[in-house]
Amino acid sequence: xxxxxxxxxxxxxxxxxxxxxxxxxxxxxxxxxxxxxxxxxxxxxxxxxxxxxxxxxxxxxxxxxxxxxxxxxxxxxxxxxxxxxxxxxxxxxxxxxxxxxxxxxxxxxxxxxxxxxxxxxxxxxxxxxxxxxxxxxxxxxxxxxxxxxxxxxxxxxxxxxxxxxxxxxxxxxxxxxxxxxxxxxxxxxxxxxxxxxxxxxxxxxxxxxxxxxxxxxxxxxxxxxxxxxxxxxxxxxxxx
Amino acid sequence: xxxxxxxxxxxxxxxxxxxxxxxxxxxxxxxxxxxxxxxxxxxxxxxxxxxxxxxxxxxxxxxxxxxxxxxxxxxxxxxxxxxxxxxxxxxxxxxxxxxxxxxxxxxxxxxxxxxxxxxxxxxxxxxxxxxxxxxxxxxxxxxxxxxxxxxxxxxxxxxxxxxxxxxxxxxxxxxxxxxxxxxxxxxxxxxxxxxxxxxxxxxxxxxxxxxxxxxxxxxxxxxxxxxxxxxxxxxxxxxx
Numbered sequence: 243x244x245x246x247x248x249x250x251x252x253x254x255x256x257x258x259x260x261x262x263x264x265x266x267x268x269x270x271x272x273x274x275x276x277x278x279x280x281x282x283x284x285x286x287x288x289x290x291x292x293x294x295x296x297x298x299x300x301x302x303x304x305x306x307x308x309x310x311x312x313x314x315x316x317x318x319x320x321x322x323x324x325x326x327x328x329x330x331x332x333x334x335x336x337x338x339x340x341x342x343x344x345x346x347x348x349x350x351x352x353x354x355x356x357x358x359x360x361x362x363x364x365x366x367x368x369x370x371x372x373x374x375x376x377x378x379x380x381x382x383x384x385x386x387x388x389x390x391x392x393x394x395x396x397x398x399x400x401x402x403x404x405x406x407x408x409x410x411x412x413x414x415x416x417x418x419x420x421x422x423x424x425x426x427x428x429x430x431x432x433x434x435x436x437x438x439x440x441x442x443x444x445x446x447x448x449x450x451x452x453x454x455x456x457x458x459x460x461x462x463x464x465x466x467x468x469x470x471x472x473x474x475x476x477x478x479x480x481x482x
Numbered sequence: 483x484x485x486x487x488x489x490x491x492x493x494x495x496x497x498x499x500x501x502x503x504x505x506x507x508x509x510x511x512x513x514x515x516x517x518x519x520x521x522x523x524x525x526x527x528x529x530x531x532x533x534x535x536x537x538x539x540x541x542x543x544x545x546x547x548x549x550x551x552x553x554x555x556x557x558x559x560x561x562x563x564x565x566x567x568x569x570x571x572x573x574x575x576x577x578x579x580x581x582x583x584x585x586x587x588x589x590x591x592x593x594x595x596x597x598x599x600x601x602x603x604x605x606x607x608x609x610x611x612x613x614x615x616x617x618x619x620x621x622x623x624x625x626x627x628x629x630x631x632x633x634x635x636x637x638x639x640x641x642x643x644x645x646x647x648x649x650x651x652x653x654x655x656x657x658x659x660x661x662x663x664x665x666x667x668x669x670x671x672x673x674x675x676x677x678x679x680x681x682x683x684x685x686x687x688x689x690x691x692x693x694x695x696x697x698x699x700x701x702x703x704x705x706x707x708x709x710x711x712x713x714x715x716x717x718x719x720x721x722x
Binding site for chain 2 (some may be wrong): 273274275276277278358361362395396397400401403404405406407408410411414415422427430431433434437438439440
C-alpha cells in the first residue's frame with residue numbers, strides 16, 4: 243500500500259516492501275552514488291516513512307551491505323549452477339561468461355553499485371570475500387583448462403582479470419532494443435573469451451568456439467540469472 | 483606557500499598550486515567520490531583557503547570538468563603520438579593497449595574518476611565527446627585491421643568495447659611492486675588483445691604477438707604517457 247492511500251494498480255505495488263526498497267535503493271545508488279543519496283529519497287521513492295524504512299532495512303549502509311551481499315551470493319550461485327553439469331573447461335568458461343554478461347545486462351544497477359561502492363563500506367571484508375569466492379570459480383576453470391592443455395594463455399591470472407573486467411563493462415553500454423539481443427552478446431563475448439585464452443581442441447588442434455563446442459543456447463544461462471535474482475530485485479525493463 | 487607559514491620542504495610544495503589542487507582533488511574524488519568530497523577538504527589538503535581555491539579553479543564541478551577534460555585530452559594525445567609512426571594495424575593496436583594500460587596504472591585516480599563521475603556532471607556532453615574521440619582511434623585501427631585481413635574478429639564494435647573495458651580494469655588491481663612490472667603487464671595485455679581480435683600474419687598464416695611483431699619496448703609508450711600528464715597531475719608513487 244502507498245502512503246497516500248491510492249489504490250494499488252501498478253505492478254510494482256504488488257511486490258513485497260523489501261524488494262521495492264531494494265529496487266528504489268539500486269536505482270538511486272546507481273544513478274547518483276551511495277554518498278549522494280539520502281535515506282529520505284529512498285523512503286519517498288517507495289512511499290514509506292524513514293522510520294518504516296529503518297524498520298525493514300536498518301541504516302543506509304546496512305541497506306548497501308544487504309544489496310551487495312545478496313547480489314554477490316546470487317551471482318556466484320548462478321555461475322555454480324550454470325557450470326554444474328559441464329565437465330569441460332571450455333564449456334565452463336562459456337557458461338561463466340554468459341552468466342556474467344547476462345547479470346551485467348539484466349542487473350545493470352546492481353553491477354554498477356557493486357563495482358563503484360565497495361569504497362563506501364566501513365567494513366568491506368565480507369563483501370570482498372564474496373567477490374573473491376565468485377572469482378575463484380573462474381580461477382578453477384581457467385586453471386583446469388591450462389592443466390588439461392585446452393587453454394594456451396601465457397598468464398592465467400592476468401587472463402582471469404582481463405576476462406572479468408571485459409564482462410563487467412557490459413553494464414556500461416548494453417541497452418535492450420539495440421542491434422544485438424542479449425543472447426547474441428553472451429555468445430560473441432564467449433567467442434572473444436575463448437580466443438583471448440587461446441582455447442584449442444587437441445585432435446585436430448583447432449581453435450574452439452561456442453558453435454564448435456555445440457553448447458546449448460545462451461537462453462539457458464539467461465534464465466539461470468533471471469531465477470537467481472527473482473524475489474530480490476527487479477531486472478532492467480525489457481532485458482532478458 | 484602553505485597558509486600556516488611553514489617552511490616549504492616537501493617535494494609537493496614545489497609544485498604549482500594548480501597541480502597541487504588537481505592532485506588533492508583526484509585523491510579525494512577517487513577515494514570518496516565527487517559527491518562525498520567537500521570543497522573545504524580539497525582546500526585543506528592543499529593548504530589554501532576555499533576563496534583561494536575558487537580563484538584558481540572555480541566551483542567543485544568546474545574542477546571536475548577541468549580534470550576530466552584535461553585528462554581525456556592528454557589521454558587521446560598520448561595514444562595518437564604512440565601510433566603516429568606505425569602503419570600496421572596490429573602494431574597500432576599494441577601501442578594503444580600499452581598507452582591505455584600505462585595510463586590506468588600511472589593515472590589510477592584520474593582513470594577511476596573519469597570512469598565513475600561522468601554521472602556527476604550537469605553537462606556531460608563535452609566530456610563524453612572527448613571520450614568518444616579517444617575511442618574513435620581504436621575504431622579506426624580495428625576497422626583498418628579487419629579490412630586488411632589482419633584481424634579476424636566477428637564483431638569489431640563489440641571487440642572494441644571488450645578491449646577498452648579489459649584495459650580499464652587495470653586501474654582496479656595494478657599496484658607497483660607486484661609480481662609484474664608495468665611494461666610486462668602492458669605486453670601481456672597486448673598479447674591477449676591480439677588473441678582476442680584474432681590478429682594473423684598473412685604469409686604464412688600465423689597468430690601474431692608482441693614478440694613476432696618485433697615491437698620496440700613498452701617503456702616507449704610508458705614514457706609517452708608520463709610526458710602527456712607532466713605538469714598536470716602527479717603519477718602514482720612508484721609506478722612507471
